[in-house]
Amino acid sequence: MAKITDAKAYANNEVAYVAWDVDEMIPGCLGFEVTRVNLNPDGSEAVVDGKPDRHRCATWVGFKGQRNPNWLPEDAGIWPVQKLAWRDLTLRKKRAGLDRRPDEAFVRYEIRAVGDLKPGMLAAPDPTPYRAKVAKRDDAGKPIKGADGKAVMIEVPSYTGVPRPLGYIGEAVVTNDLHVTTRRGAFRSSFTNGVLAAQWLRNVLLADGRIEPDELFKKISNPEDPHRKYLAGDVLPLIHELFERPGTFHLGLYELDDRELQDLLLANATKIHVILSNTSAEAKLWDKRNAPARKELIDAGVDIQHRMFNNATHIGHNKFVVHVGTDGKPKSVFTGSTNWTSTGVAGQTNNALLVENPQVAEIFLDYWKRMKADALTVPDPFSTPMSASRQGKQFREDNATKASVVLTNGAELTTWYSPNMVERTKTKKLPPDLADVYRRMRLAKDAILFLAFYPAQRGTDCIIGEAIEIGRKDRALIVAGAVSSPQAMPNYVPKAKNDAGDPDDDDPAVSPHTFRDANVEIVRASRIDDRALLKDFGVEQLTAKGTVGAIIHDKVLVIDPLSPDCTVVLGSHNLGFKASYSNDENMLIISGDRALAEAYAVHVLDVYDHYRFRAIEAERKRQGKAGWSGFLETTDAWLQPYANRKKGALMRYFARG
Template identity: 70%
Template structure:
């Protein structure tokens, strides 16, 4: 009889990723129960109301013959996990409420195999569905109102169908403790929860029986909306915390339109120094998106430089803030992929990193001053095209070498700034910042993980193409990633060549949603859009407004996250040639900090795992093939591919645990 032989958990400030492995088939295994155990500071089990504080993790998918019409969570002792990993998405968010638990939870996990209950087995929790109160709806899904125009409630079973009693097939195995926190030495690593293709969000929008065109965009644009606050995670609170500090702030921003962030800047107007770039062209006029915020900052007397390229070749793509203390010393820098827009903070996957280190902050401040000195002609009016506006050769020359900083914990930080090539349009020579990223990728021993928005068409001249090439040369290496743009997929077939460096959403060509080649797996952000396809799943949104836009906006590479020689690559840089040749960008490379690497790896795994299932479903649907039924398997056949090694390489890597 097989058994679980290893299990490990990894956390960032939003999600815990749990992975385990088995030595052989566990006969009759219908999945695994996953239990979260809260711990005291000394590592002992915490108590709540006189009992150990244990929470069986939530699950939403039942066995065939069972239905979940109200999309209510059961738990993994009733509907078990039929794979060898689990993302604990409710470690911060409560199952039945938007209230978020505070960070810094100290937890471990127990995983235990389950099968149909037989004589002599220890029974799992009673699967009888509990009575719950829900809104009564008509045949069109609209709430039925009472005489006071309030939704009428009714009592129903939490799920329908015959309960399936389960029992334990073996003992539980425990992970080591992990802490759910953003704090890792000099780093505060935070991630948005901006995955919009999600059933919980779809059900929120359907509360009134319909989804209006701009309903989601309006929600995420409202600073008081509770769903926006959940989707933004800790990114907005961290910015508020940063600006509460004494001193001055030096900002370089690409996009700025979020009402809460504009108001935050206005409340500190006299302490700001802002370089604000232009946004794209709309109806022939540039900078439509930033125009309102730009005017407000000007009227408030903010020290602002208008770094407006107003052409299709160059952009000021930074999104960073340097905090300078009252004594004049740079103390910290906030950077990452998060644009200061409502979609950036609450409608896309993004990351933000606060680095509390004088030397790192000082390098960013030096770059800010170099940009400030590299003045561009200011368009009059602001929306006028400026085809000649581009960075100077001197500015490019000054960015050719990185800043290098050694941290107290032994980790190293290398900082690159763009543009750093003398040529002003994209060329064929690999820029120095990407040469360094590629060099580190080629040293990978176990895994290369990445998230990308749109570094280049078909992933060429970018980290996507490089990762695929490295994976092809080393079949033992795990290469796994997710991309946002259809045109960034390596198997994309363009309909019209156009400009391969600029995504054209009106000319998508043919883009599969998956790229699987032996040890290389890449998926594209996708949604469930066929109500009849999967049992109780409903059609999801993919972007906040319209049909196009960034979905995965991260620009991340993590190399060997469980090794002391791990590397994290992040920043505003899209990690393709054009960013280095043409744009104002920052690229941060952190080597040797396992805690930070694990936090970023969890974010990447979270995004990949969410979209992988949807991408496979979309691919099968496009090919006219049958997809997943929407139900748990009724026997142990689901486990065979994991035991045979045909599936689960990534899970096994994380199940093995840390090295060194």
């Protein structure tokens, strides 16, 4: 009998990724029910109010003929999963409301095939729509308010259309047990929830009937806003926890434009030593966004060095903190891709890593001291352009040597710093840090996964082009990634140099949303921008403020995450030549720590899978092709390409474990 063969689950501190496989076509299968089983630390099933603490995962897309106009969740046993993987986004975030589930949780999953209910089958959950209260809206979609000024609530069915009773096909398959935590040996890994192109967030912003200009940016800039806290995840609590430790803190920061983080630094004014770089030019004035925080730090008497480049060639792109204990010895270092801005902590996808290792902290502190010794001219006023400002020759030469530390679990952590090339501008010479990364990529046996902001135009001279080349040479290798900038896509075609922006220009830029070459697939961050295309899906936002800004801000590469020889690359480095030649950067390469590799792989899969669906739909629209209907299929034909191995290689890789 056809059945589910493998099922594995993986998690970081925010989401879980569950993958499974089938040995052949399962006749009549309309999808899979995925159930999360909460556990006690000893692996036994948790019990709440005398009942097993089990929850079918939430889904929002119904069968053809059914509608979900209020975007209300159903159980996966009613609207099943029609693929061989599932991201459990409600692992920490509840399906309704803004409460977060506690960390340090233990779970496992059960996957079970379902089909139309027939005699002799065990029935899946009753598909009768439940009743829910929603805001009453007028014909324009604006909530109707009562005399008290509050929205008038009405009771509606959770969905419309004819219910489709389902039954179980075969037994449930159980995954491995998971520990949901930020703690992994010497590491505390955390990730923001800053995916803004999401239906739940759209509904939040439309609660009053319209989305005001910069409404979302104002929300995520308010330290007390519950949606900001929801989007920031555990990153902000981790920063606060770090600064509660006794001792001093050495910071290397690019941007500082967040009220909560500014107040945290001011509260620790006597304990911090800050190297603060400049932000970009606005109306020909440099550092406008950092200026208020810079003044506050100066006025508070903080030990601060102003690392002002004030030109378009170089940036001080670091975002790290070294904690030094009361004994004067380095203890830990906090780094990653998260800028100390409101958009950084709550309006983009980002990662943060706390390394609890004195040797690594000492290496970072040495870099911080070398950076401070490489002092730049301070302009007066701070906004003055400085075309010749750049890092010194000795600083660059010192950065060209890596440092490695063997951790207690046998994993190796290697640090690189930038700039590490003598040349001021990019040449074709491969920088030493990227040479190290490329070497490890070429040893990949199973998978190369990545998230990138904008490492280089068209993916040249960066990890994107290298990953494509490696994938083309090894067609058994899975290469999958997501980028933020349209210009980073390998199939991007820039406008002609003489293009003056004429809307009738015959040679406009071509900005595809997807790149596919057999086993290689790259997508860029995209949104649903046409309500008519996907029925009950609504138009989404992509960035926190207008149409400008990073969406995916991670700089993450994961190689063979399920292998003992796994590798994770992270830090502030954008993973392209430009960063190595021009910017103050830090890069960590961690090899042999599978727990950390799995956590980062789940983050990559979460972001990649979310934007992959949207990118494919956007690309179909760009090409004038029909997209997905917006509904589940009503026959088992959807499973055929998975059963015959034409589809789902990434899912099968993780299902095998």
